[in-house]
Amino acid sequence: MITLQELHKIREEKRKELDLRVNTKADTREKHILVCHGTGCTSSKSPQILENFRKILKEKNINNVRVIMTGCFGLCAKGPIVIIRPEDTFYAMVTPEDCEEIIQTHIIEGKRVERLLCKDIDGKIVNSLDELNFYKKQKRIALKNCGVINPENIDEYIAFNGYEALERVLREYTQDEVIDIIKKSGLRGRGGAGFPTGKKWELTKLAEGKQKYVVCNADEGDPGAFMDRSILEGDPHSVLEAMAIAGYAIGADKGFIYVRAEYPIAVHRLKIAIEQARNYGILGKNIFGTGFNFDIEIRLGAGAFVCGEETALLESIEGKRGQPRVKPPYPAQSGLWGKPTLINNVETYANIAQIILKGAEWYSSIGTETSKGTKVFALGGNVNNIGLVEVPMGTTLREIVYDIGGGIPNGRDFKAAQTGGPSGGCIPKEHLDTPIDYESLKEIGSMMGSGGLIIMDDTKCMVSLAKFYLEFTVSESCGKCTPCRIGTKRMLEILEKLCNGEGEEFDIYKLEKLAVNIQKSSICGLGQSAPNPVISTLKYFREEFRQHAIQKECKALECKAMSKITIDPEKCKGCGLCQKHCPVQAIEGEAREKRTINQDKCIKCGTCLTSCPFHAIGN
């Protein structure tokens, strides 16, 4: 337990000490080497990089340099990332072997290690983080602390106004005042559906019942989305603080975080954060001496996508099969163990403390008329700058793909972007200039979703993409209601027929009919939205479905049953690169001769396609 005075003292002292993290002109002799410890960089050995730095610094007896682990910087494509502050030097794709050189050249000699400096898409060397095009159009609110603080150290969170919002709420505001601020800010649920957050809080507060609960939905199941994970890994205390604020506002003393067990790093850091907050008396009984009690427990998800649906999540917390309940009653009236329960998603919570500190007006000045604030996207697929981006609502898809994402690699063309994962839809080229907000995306047949944003180039087959999502929903359907359990399976079978070259034109009609029926008659959001990937691809890429059904042709070469890879003898220069790369020795021909493909051996993996420098291989 610490007193409020002690908390303020920590904040003041630590803030001075950490000034160099955010101020390039900080007056200090110290340097901080920040090593990204998000899941992406950790997978490419960033913990070893951190170890090496510490070891070398110790050996060389350098005392004014600290090595810090941080959360995700966002530009995962360039990982592992090392940033040296205060000068803000950005080293990309660092290996454990590079540490020695960085210490020697950068720290001791005061020069930059040129070969490791990050290069932008245009090949320009980037001297500091802010120079990167990737960051220029971003605005970081939910990710404010990611990549700045050590997520396993509560003092660093406190230094950057951490737990100040909670203190202000408990000491100065009534419950209704807090709810009013959130309502005025215009914040809407970031989990996908976009329900106004303040309204949800109000409904739960008004619900009758002594015992109420606050739940954080961190069951980020959308494949290809990692926003919530990055927030939990990079800034776990922001979620704890917001949950406590929510607890005060609705009158709850207990919170649960339901997090995927597939996120071991996030779970680990959450556990540390909760422990530290308890030790400081920020969680527990009589917080800040105001008489308010609040504590948080973690519950692990066990790999079921449907548990991201709020009522299924509640069932799972109760230790049961995660099958959705029929709504109404909504969780605000009858949630965990039948008690009024507030459920928000991680990213929604990550905005709360900022809104309290900076005011509802500030927040609602960002974004569009109906969608306020920022949205975090996990940008992935065929785009140069894969990573985590946070942009004001209303930013266009074109800005995200080309300005922030750096365009499509290998000189290919943009074909479609997929938002909302298995519940969302595809956005084709002609809608690249659509501003991203809840309403606009819905209008063009997609949805905001939780924030997965997958870019596809012109080599992707949209029928097989639709099939991929249906495979996902079929295996994740909980089985409770018939339209979803059987209907999605039937849809998948039709798509399989099309991809195997056994389809017919009538199948397309059947697909559409089924899709509409499933949308209308399923119990929960999973079923109601499961046909979306099919409906939207049919809407924009109908011709491709017809090619599969009628001409039995997959122009993208993805549907193996229909594809036959051949080498154009006109273009082949006989370099033999394809032969060298072929994993099954299916390419025949002697040195400097034109090559041919033995169709019996070919497994249509497409490796030769990408290896040919003369674009001589196709179908």
Next chain:
Amino acid sequence: MQENTEKNCCTEKVIDFVKNLEKVYKQEKDNLISMLEEIQEKYGYIPKEAQIELSEYLGIPMAEIYGVITFYSRFTLEPKGKHTISVCFGTACFVKGSKKIMDRLTDRLKIEPGKTTDDGLFSIDETRCVGACGLAPVFTVNGEVYGKATVQKLDQVLDELLKEESN
């Protein structure tokens, strides 16, 4: 993680392990999933002895426990192979060609995803996003992530494992 899993253990050990869990977890039904997680982590599957013990402790019928185990994809009723190779099927990996990696893997090991080879050496899994989208496509071998994967890279890793096993 995989290194900690103990396979082919005897009944008493399993029951002892569950009894130890009982000291940590209260006798409340909502602890079922958390306790199953620990058992899965330790043994790589949920042995029947553990289910019986849990059923008695938490007062939940065996059928219901079976229902929960089969509902969640993290729990399995069969022991895993010595090496688990998982191919990520998150959208980012799918778009970058993880299907080709999986096709090659099932081709070479002659088993379907979710199954274990007869010699008990390899299990193959399709996993949802492991979160290393910057390295897509990704496969993992016993929890270790191999990024920017190609069919060649998979072959290389598989060849090494097979060589290691034949020695």
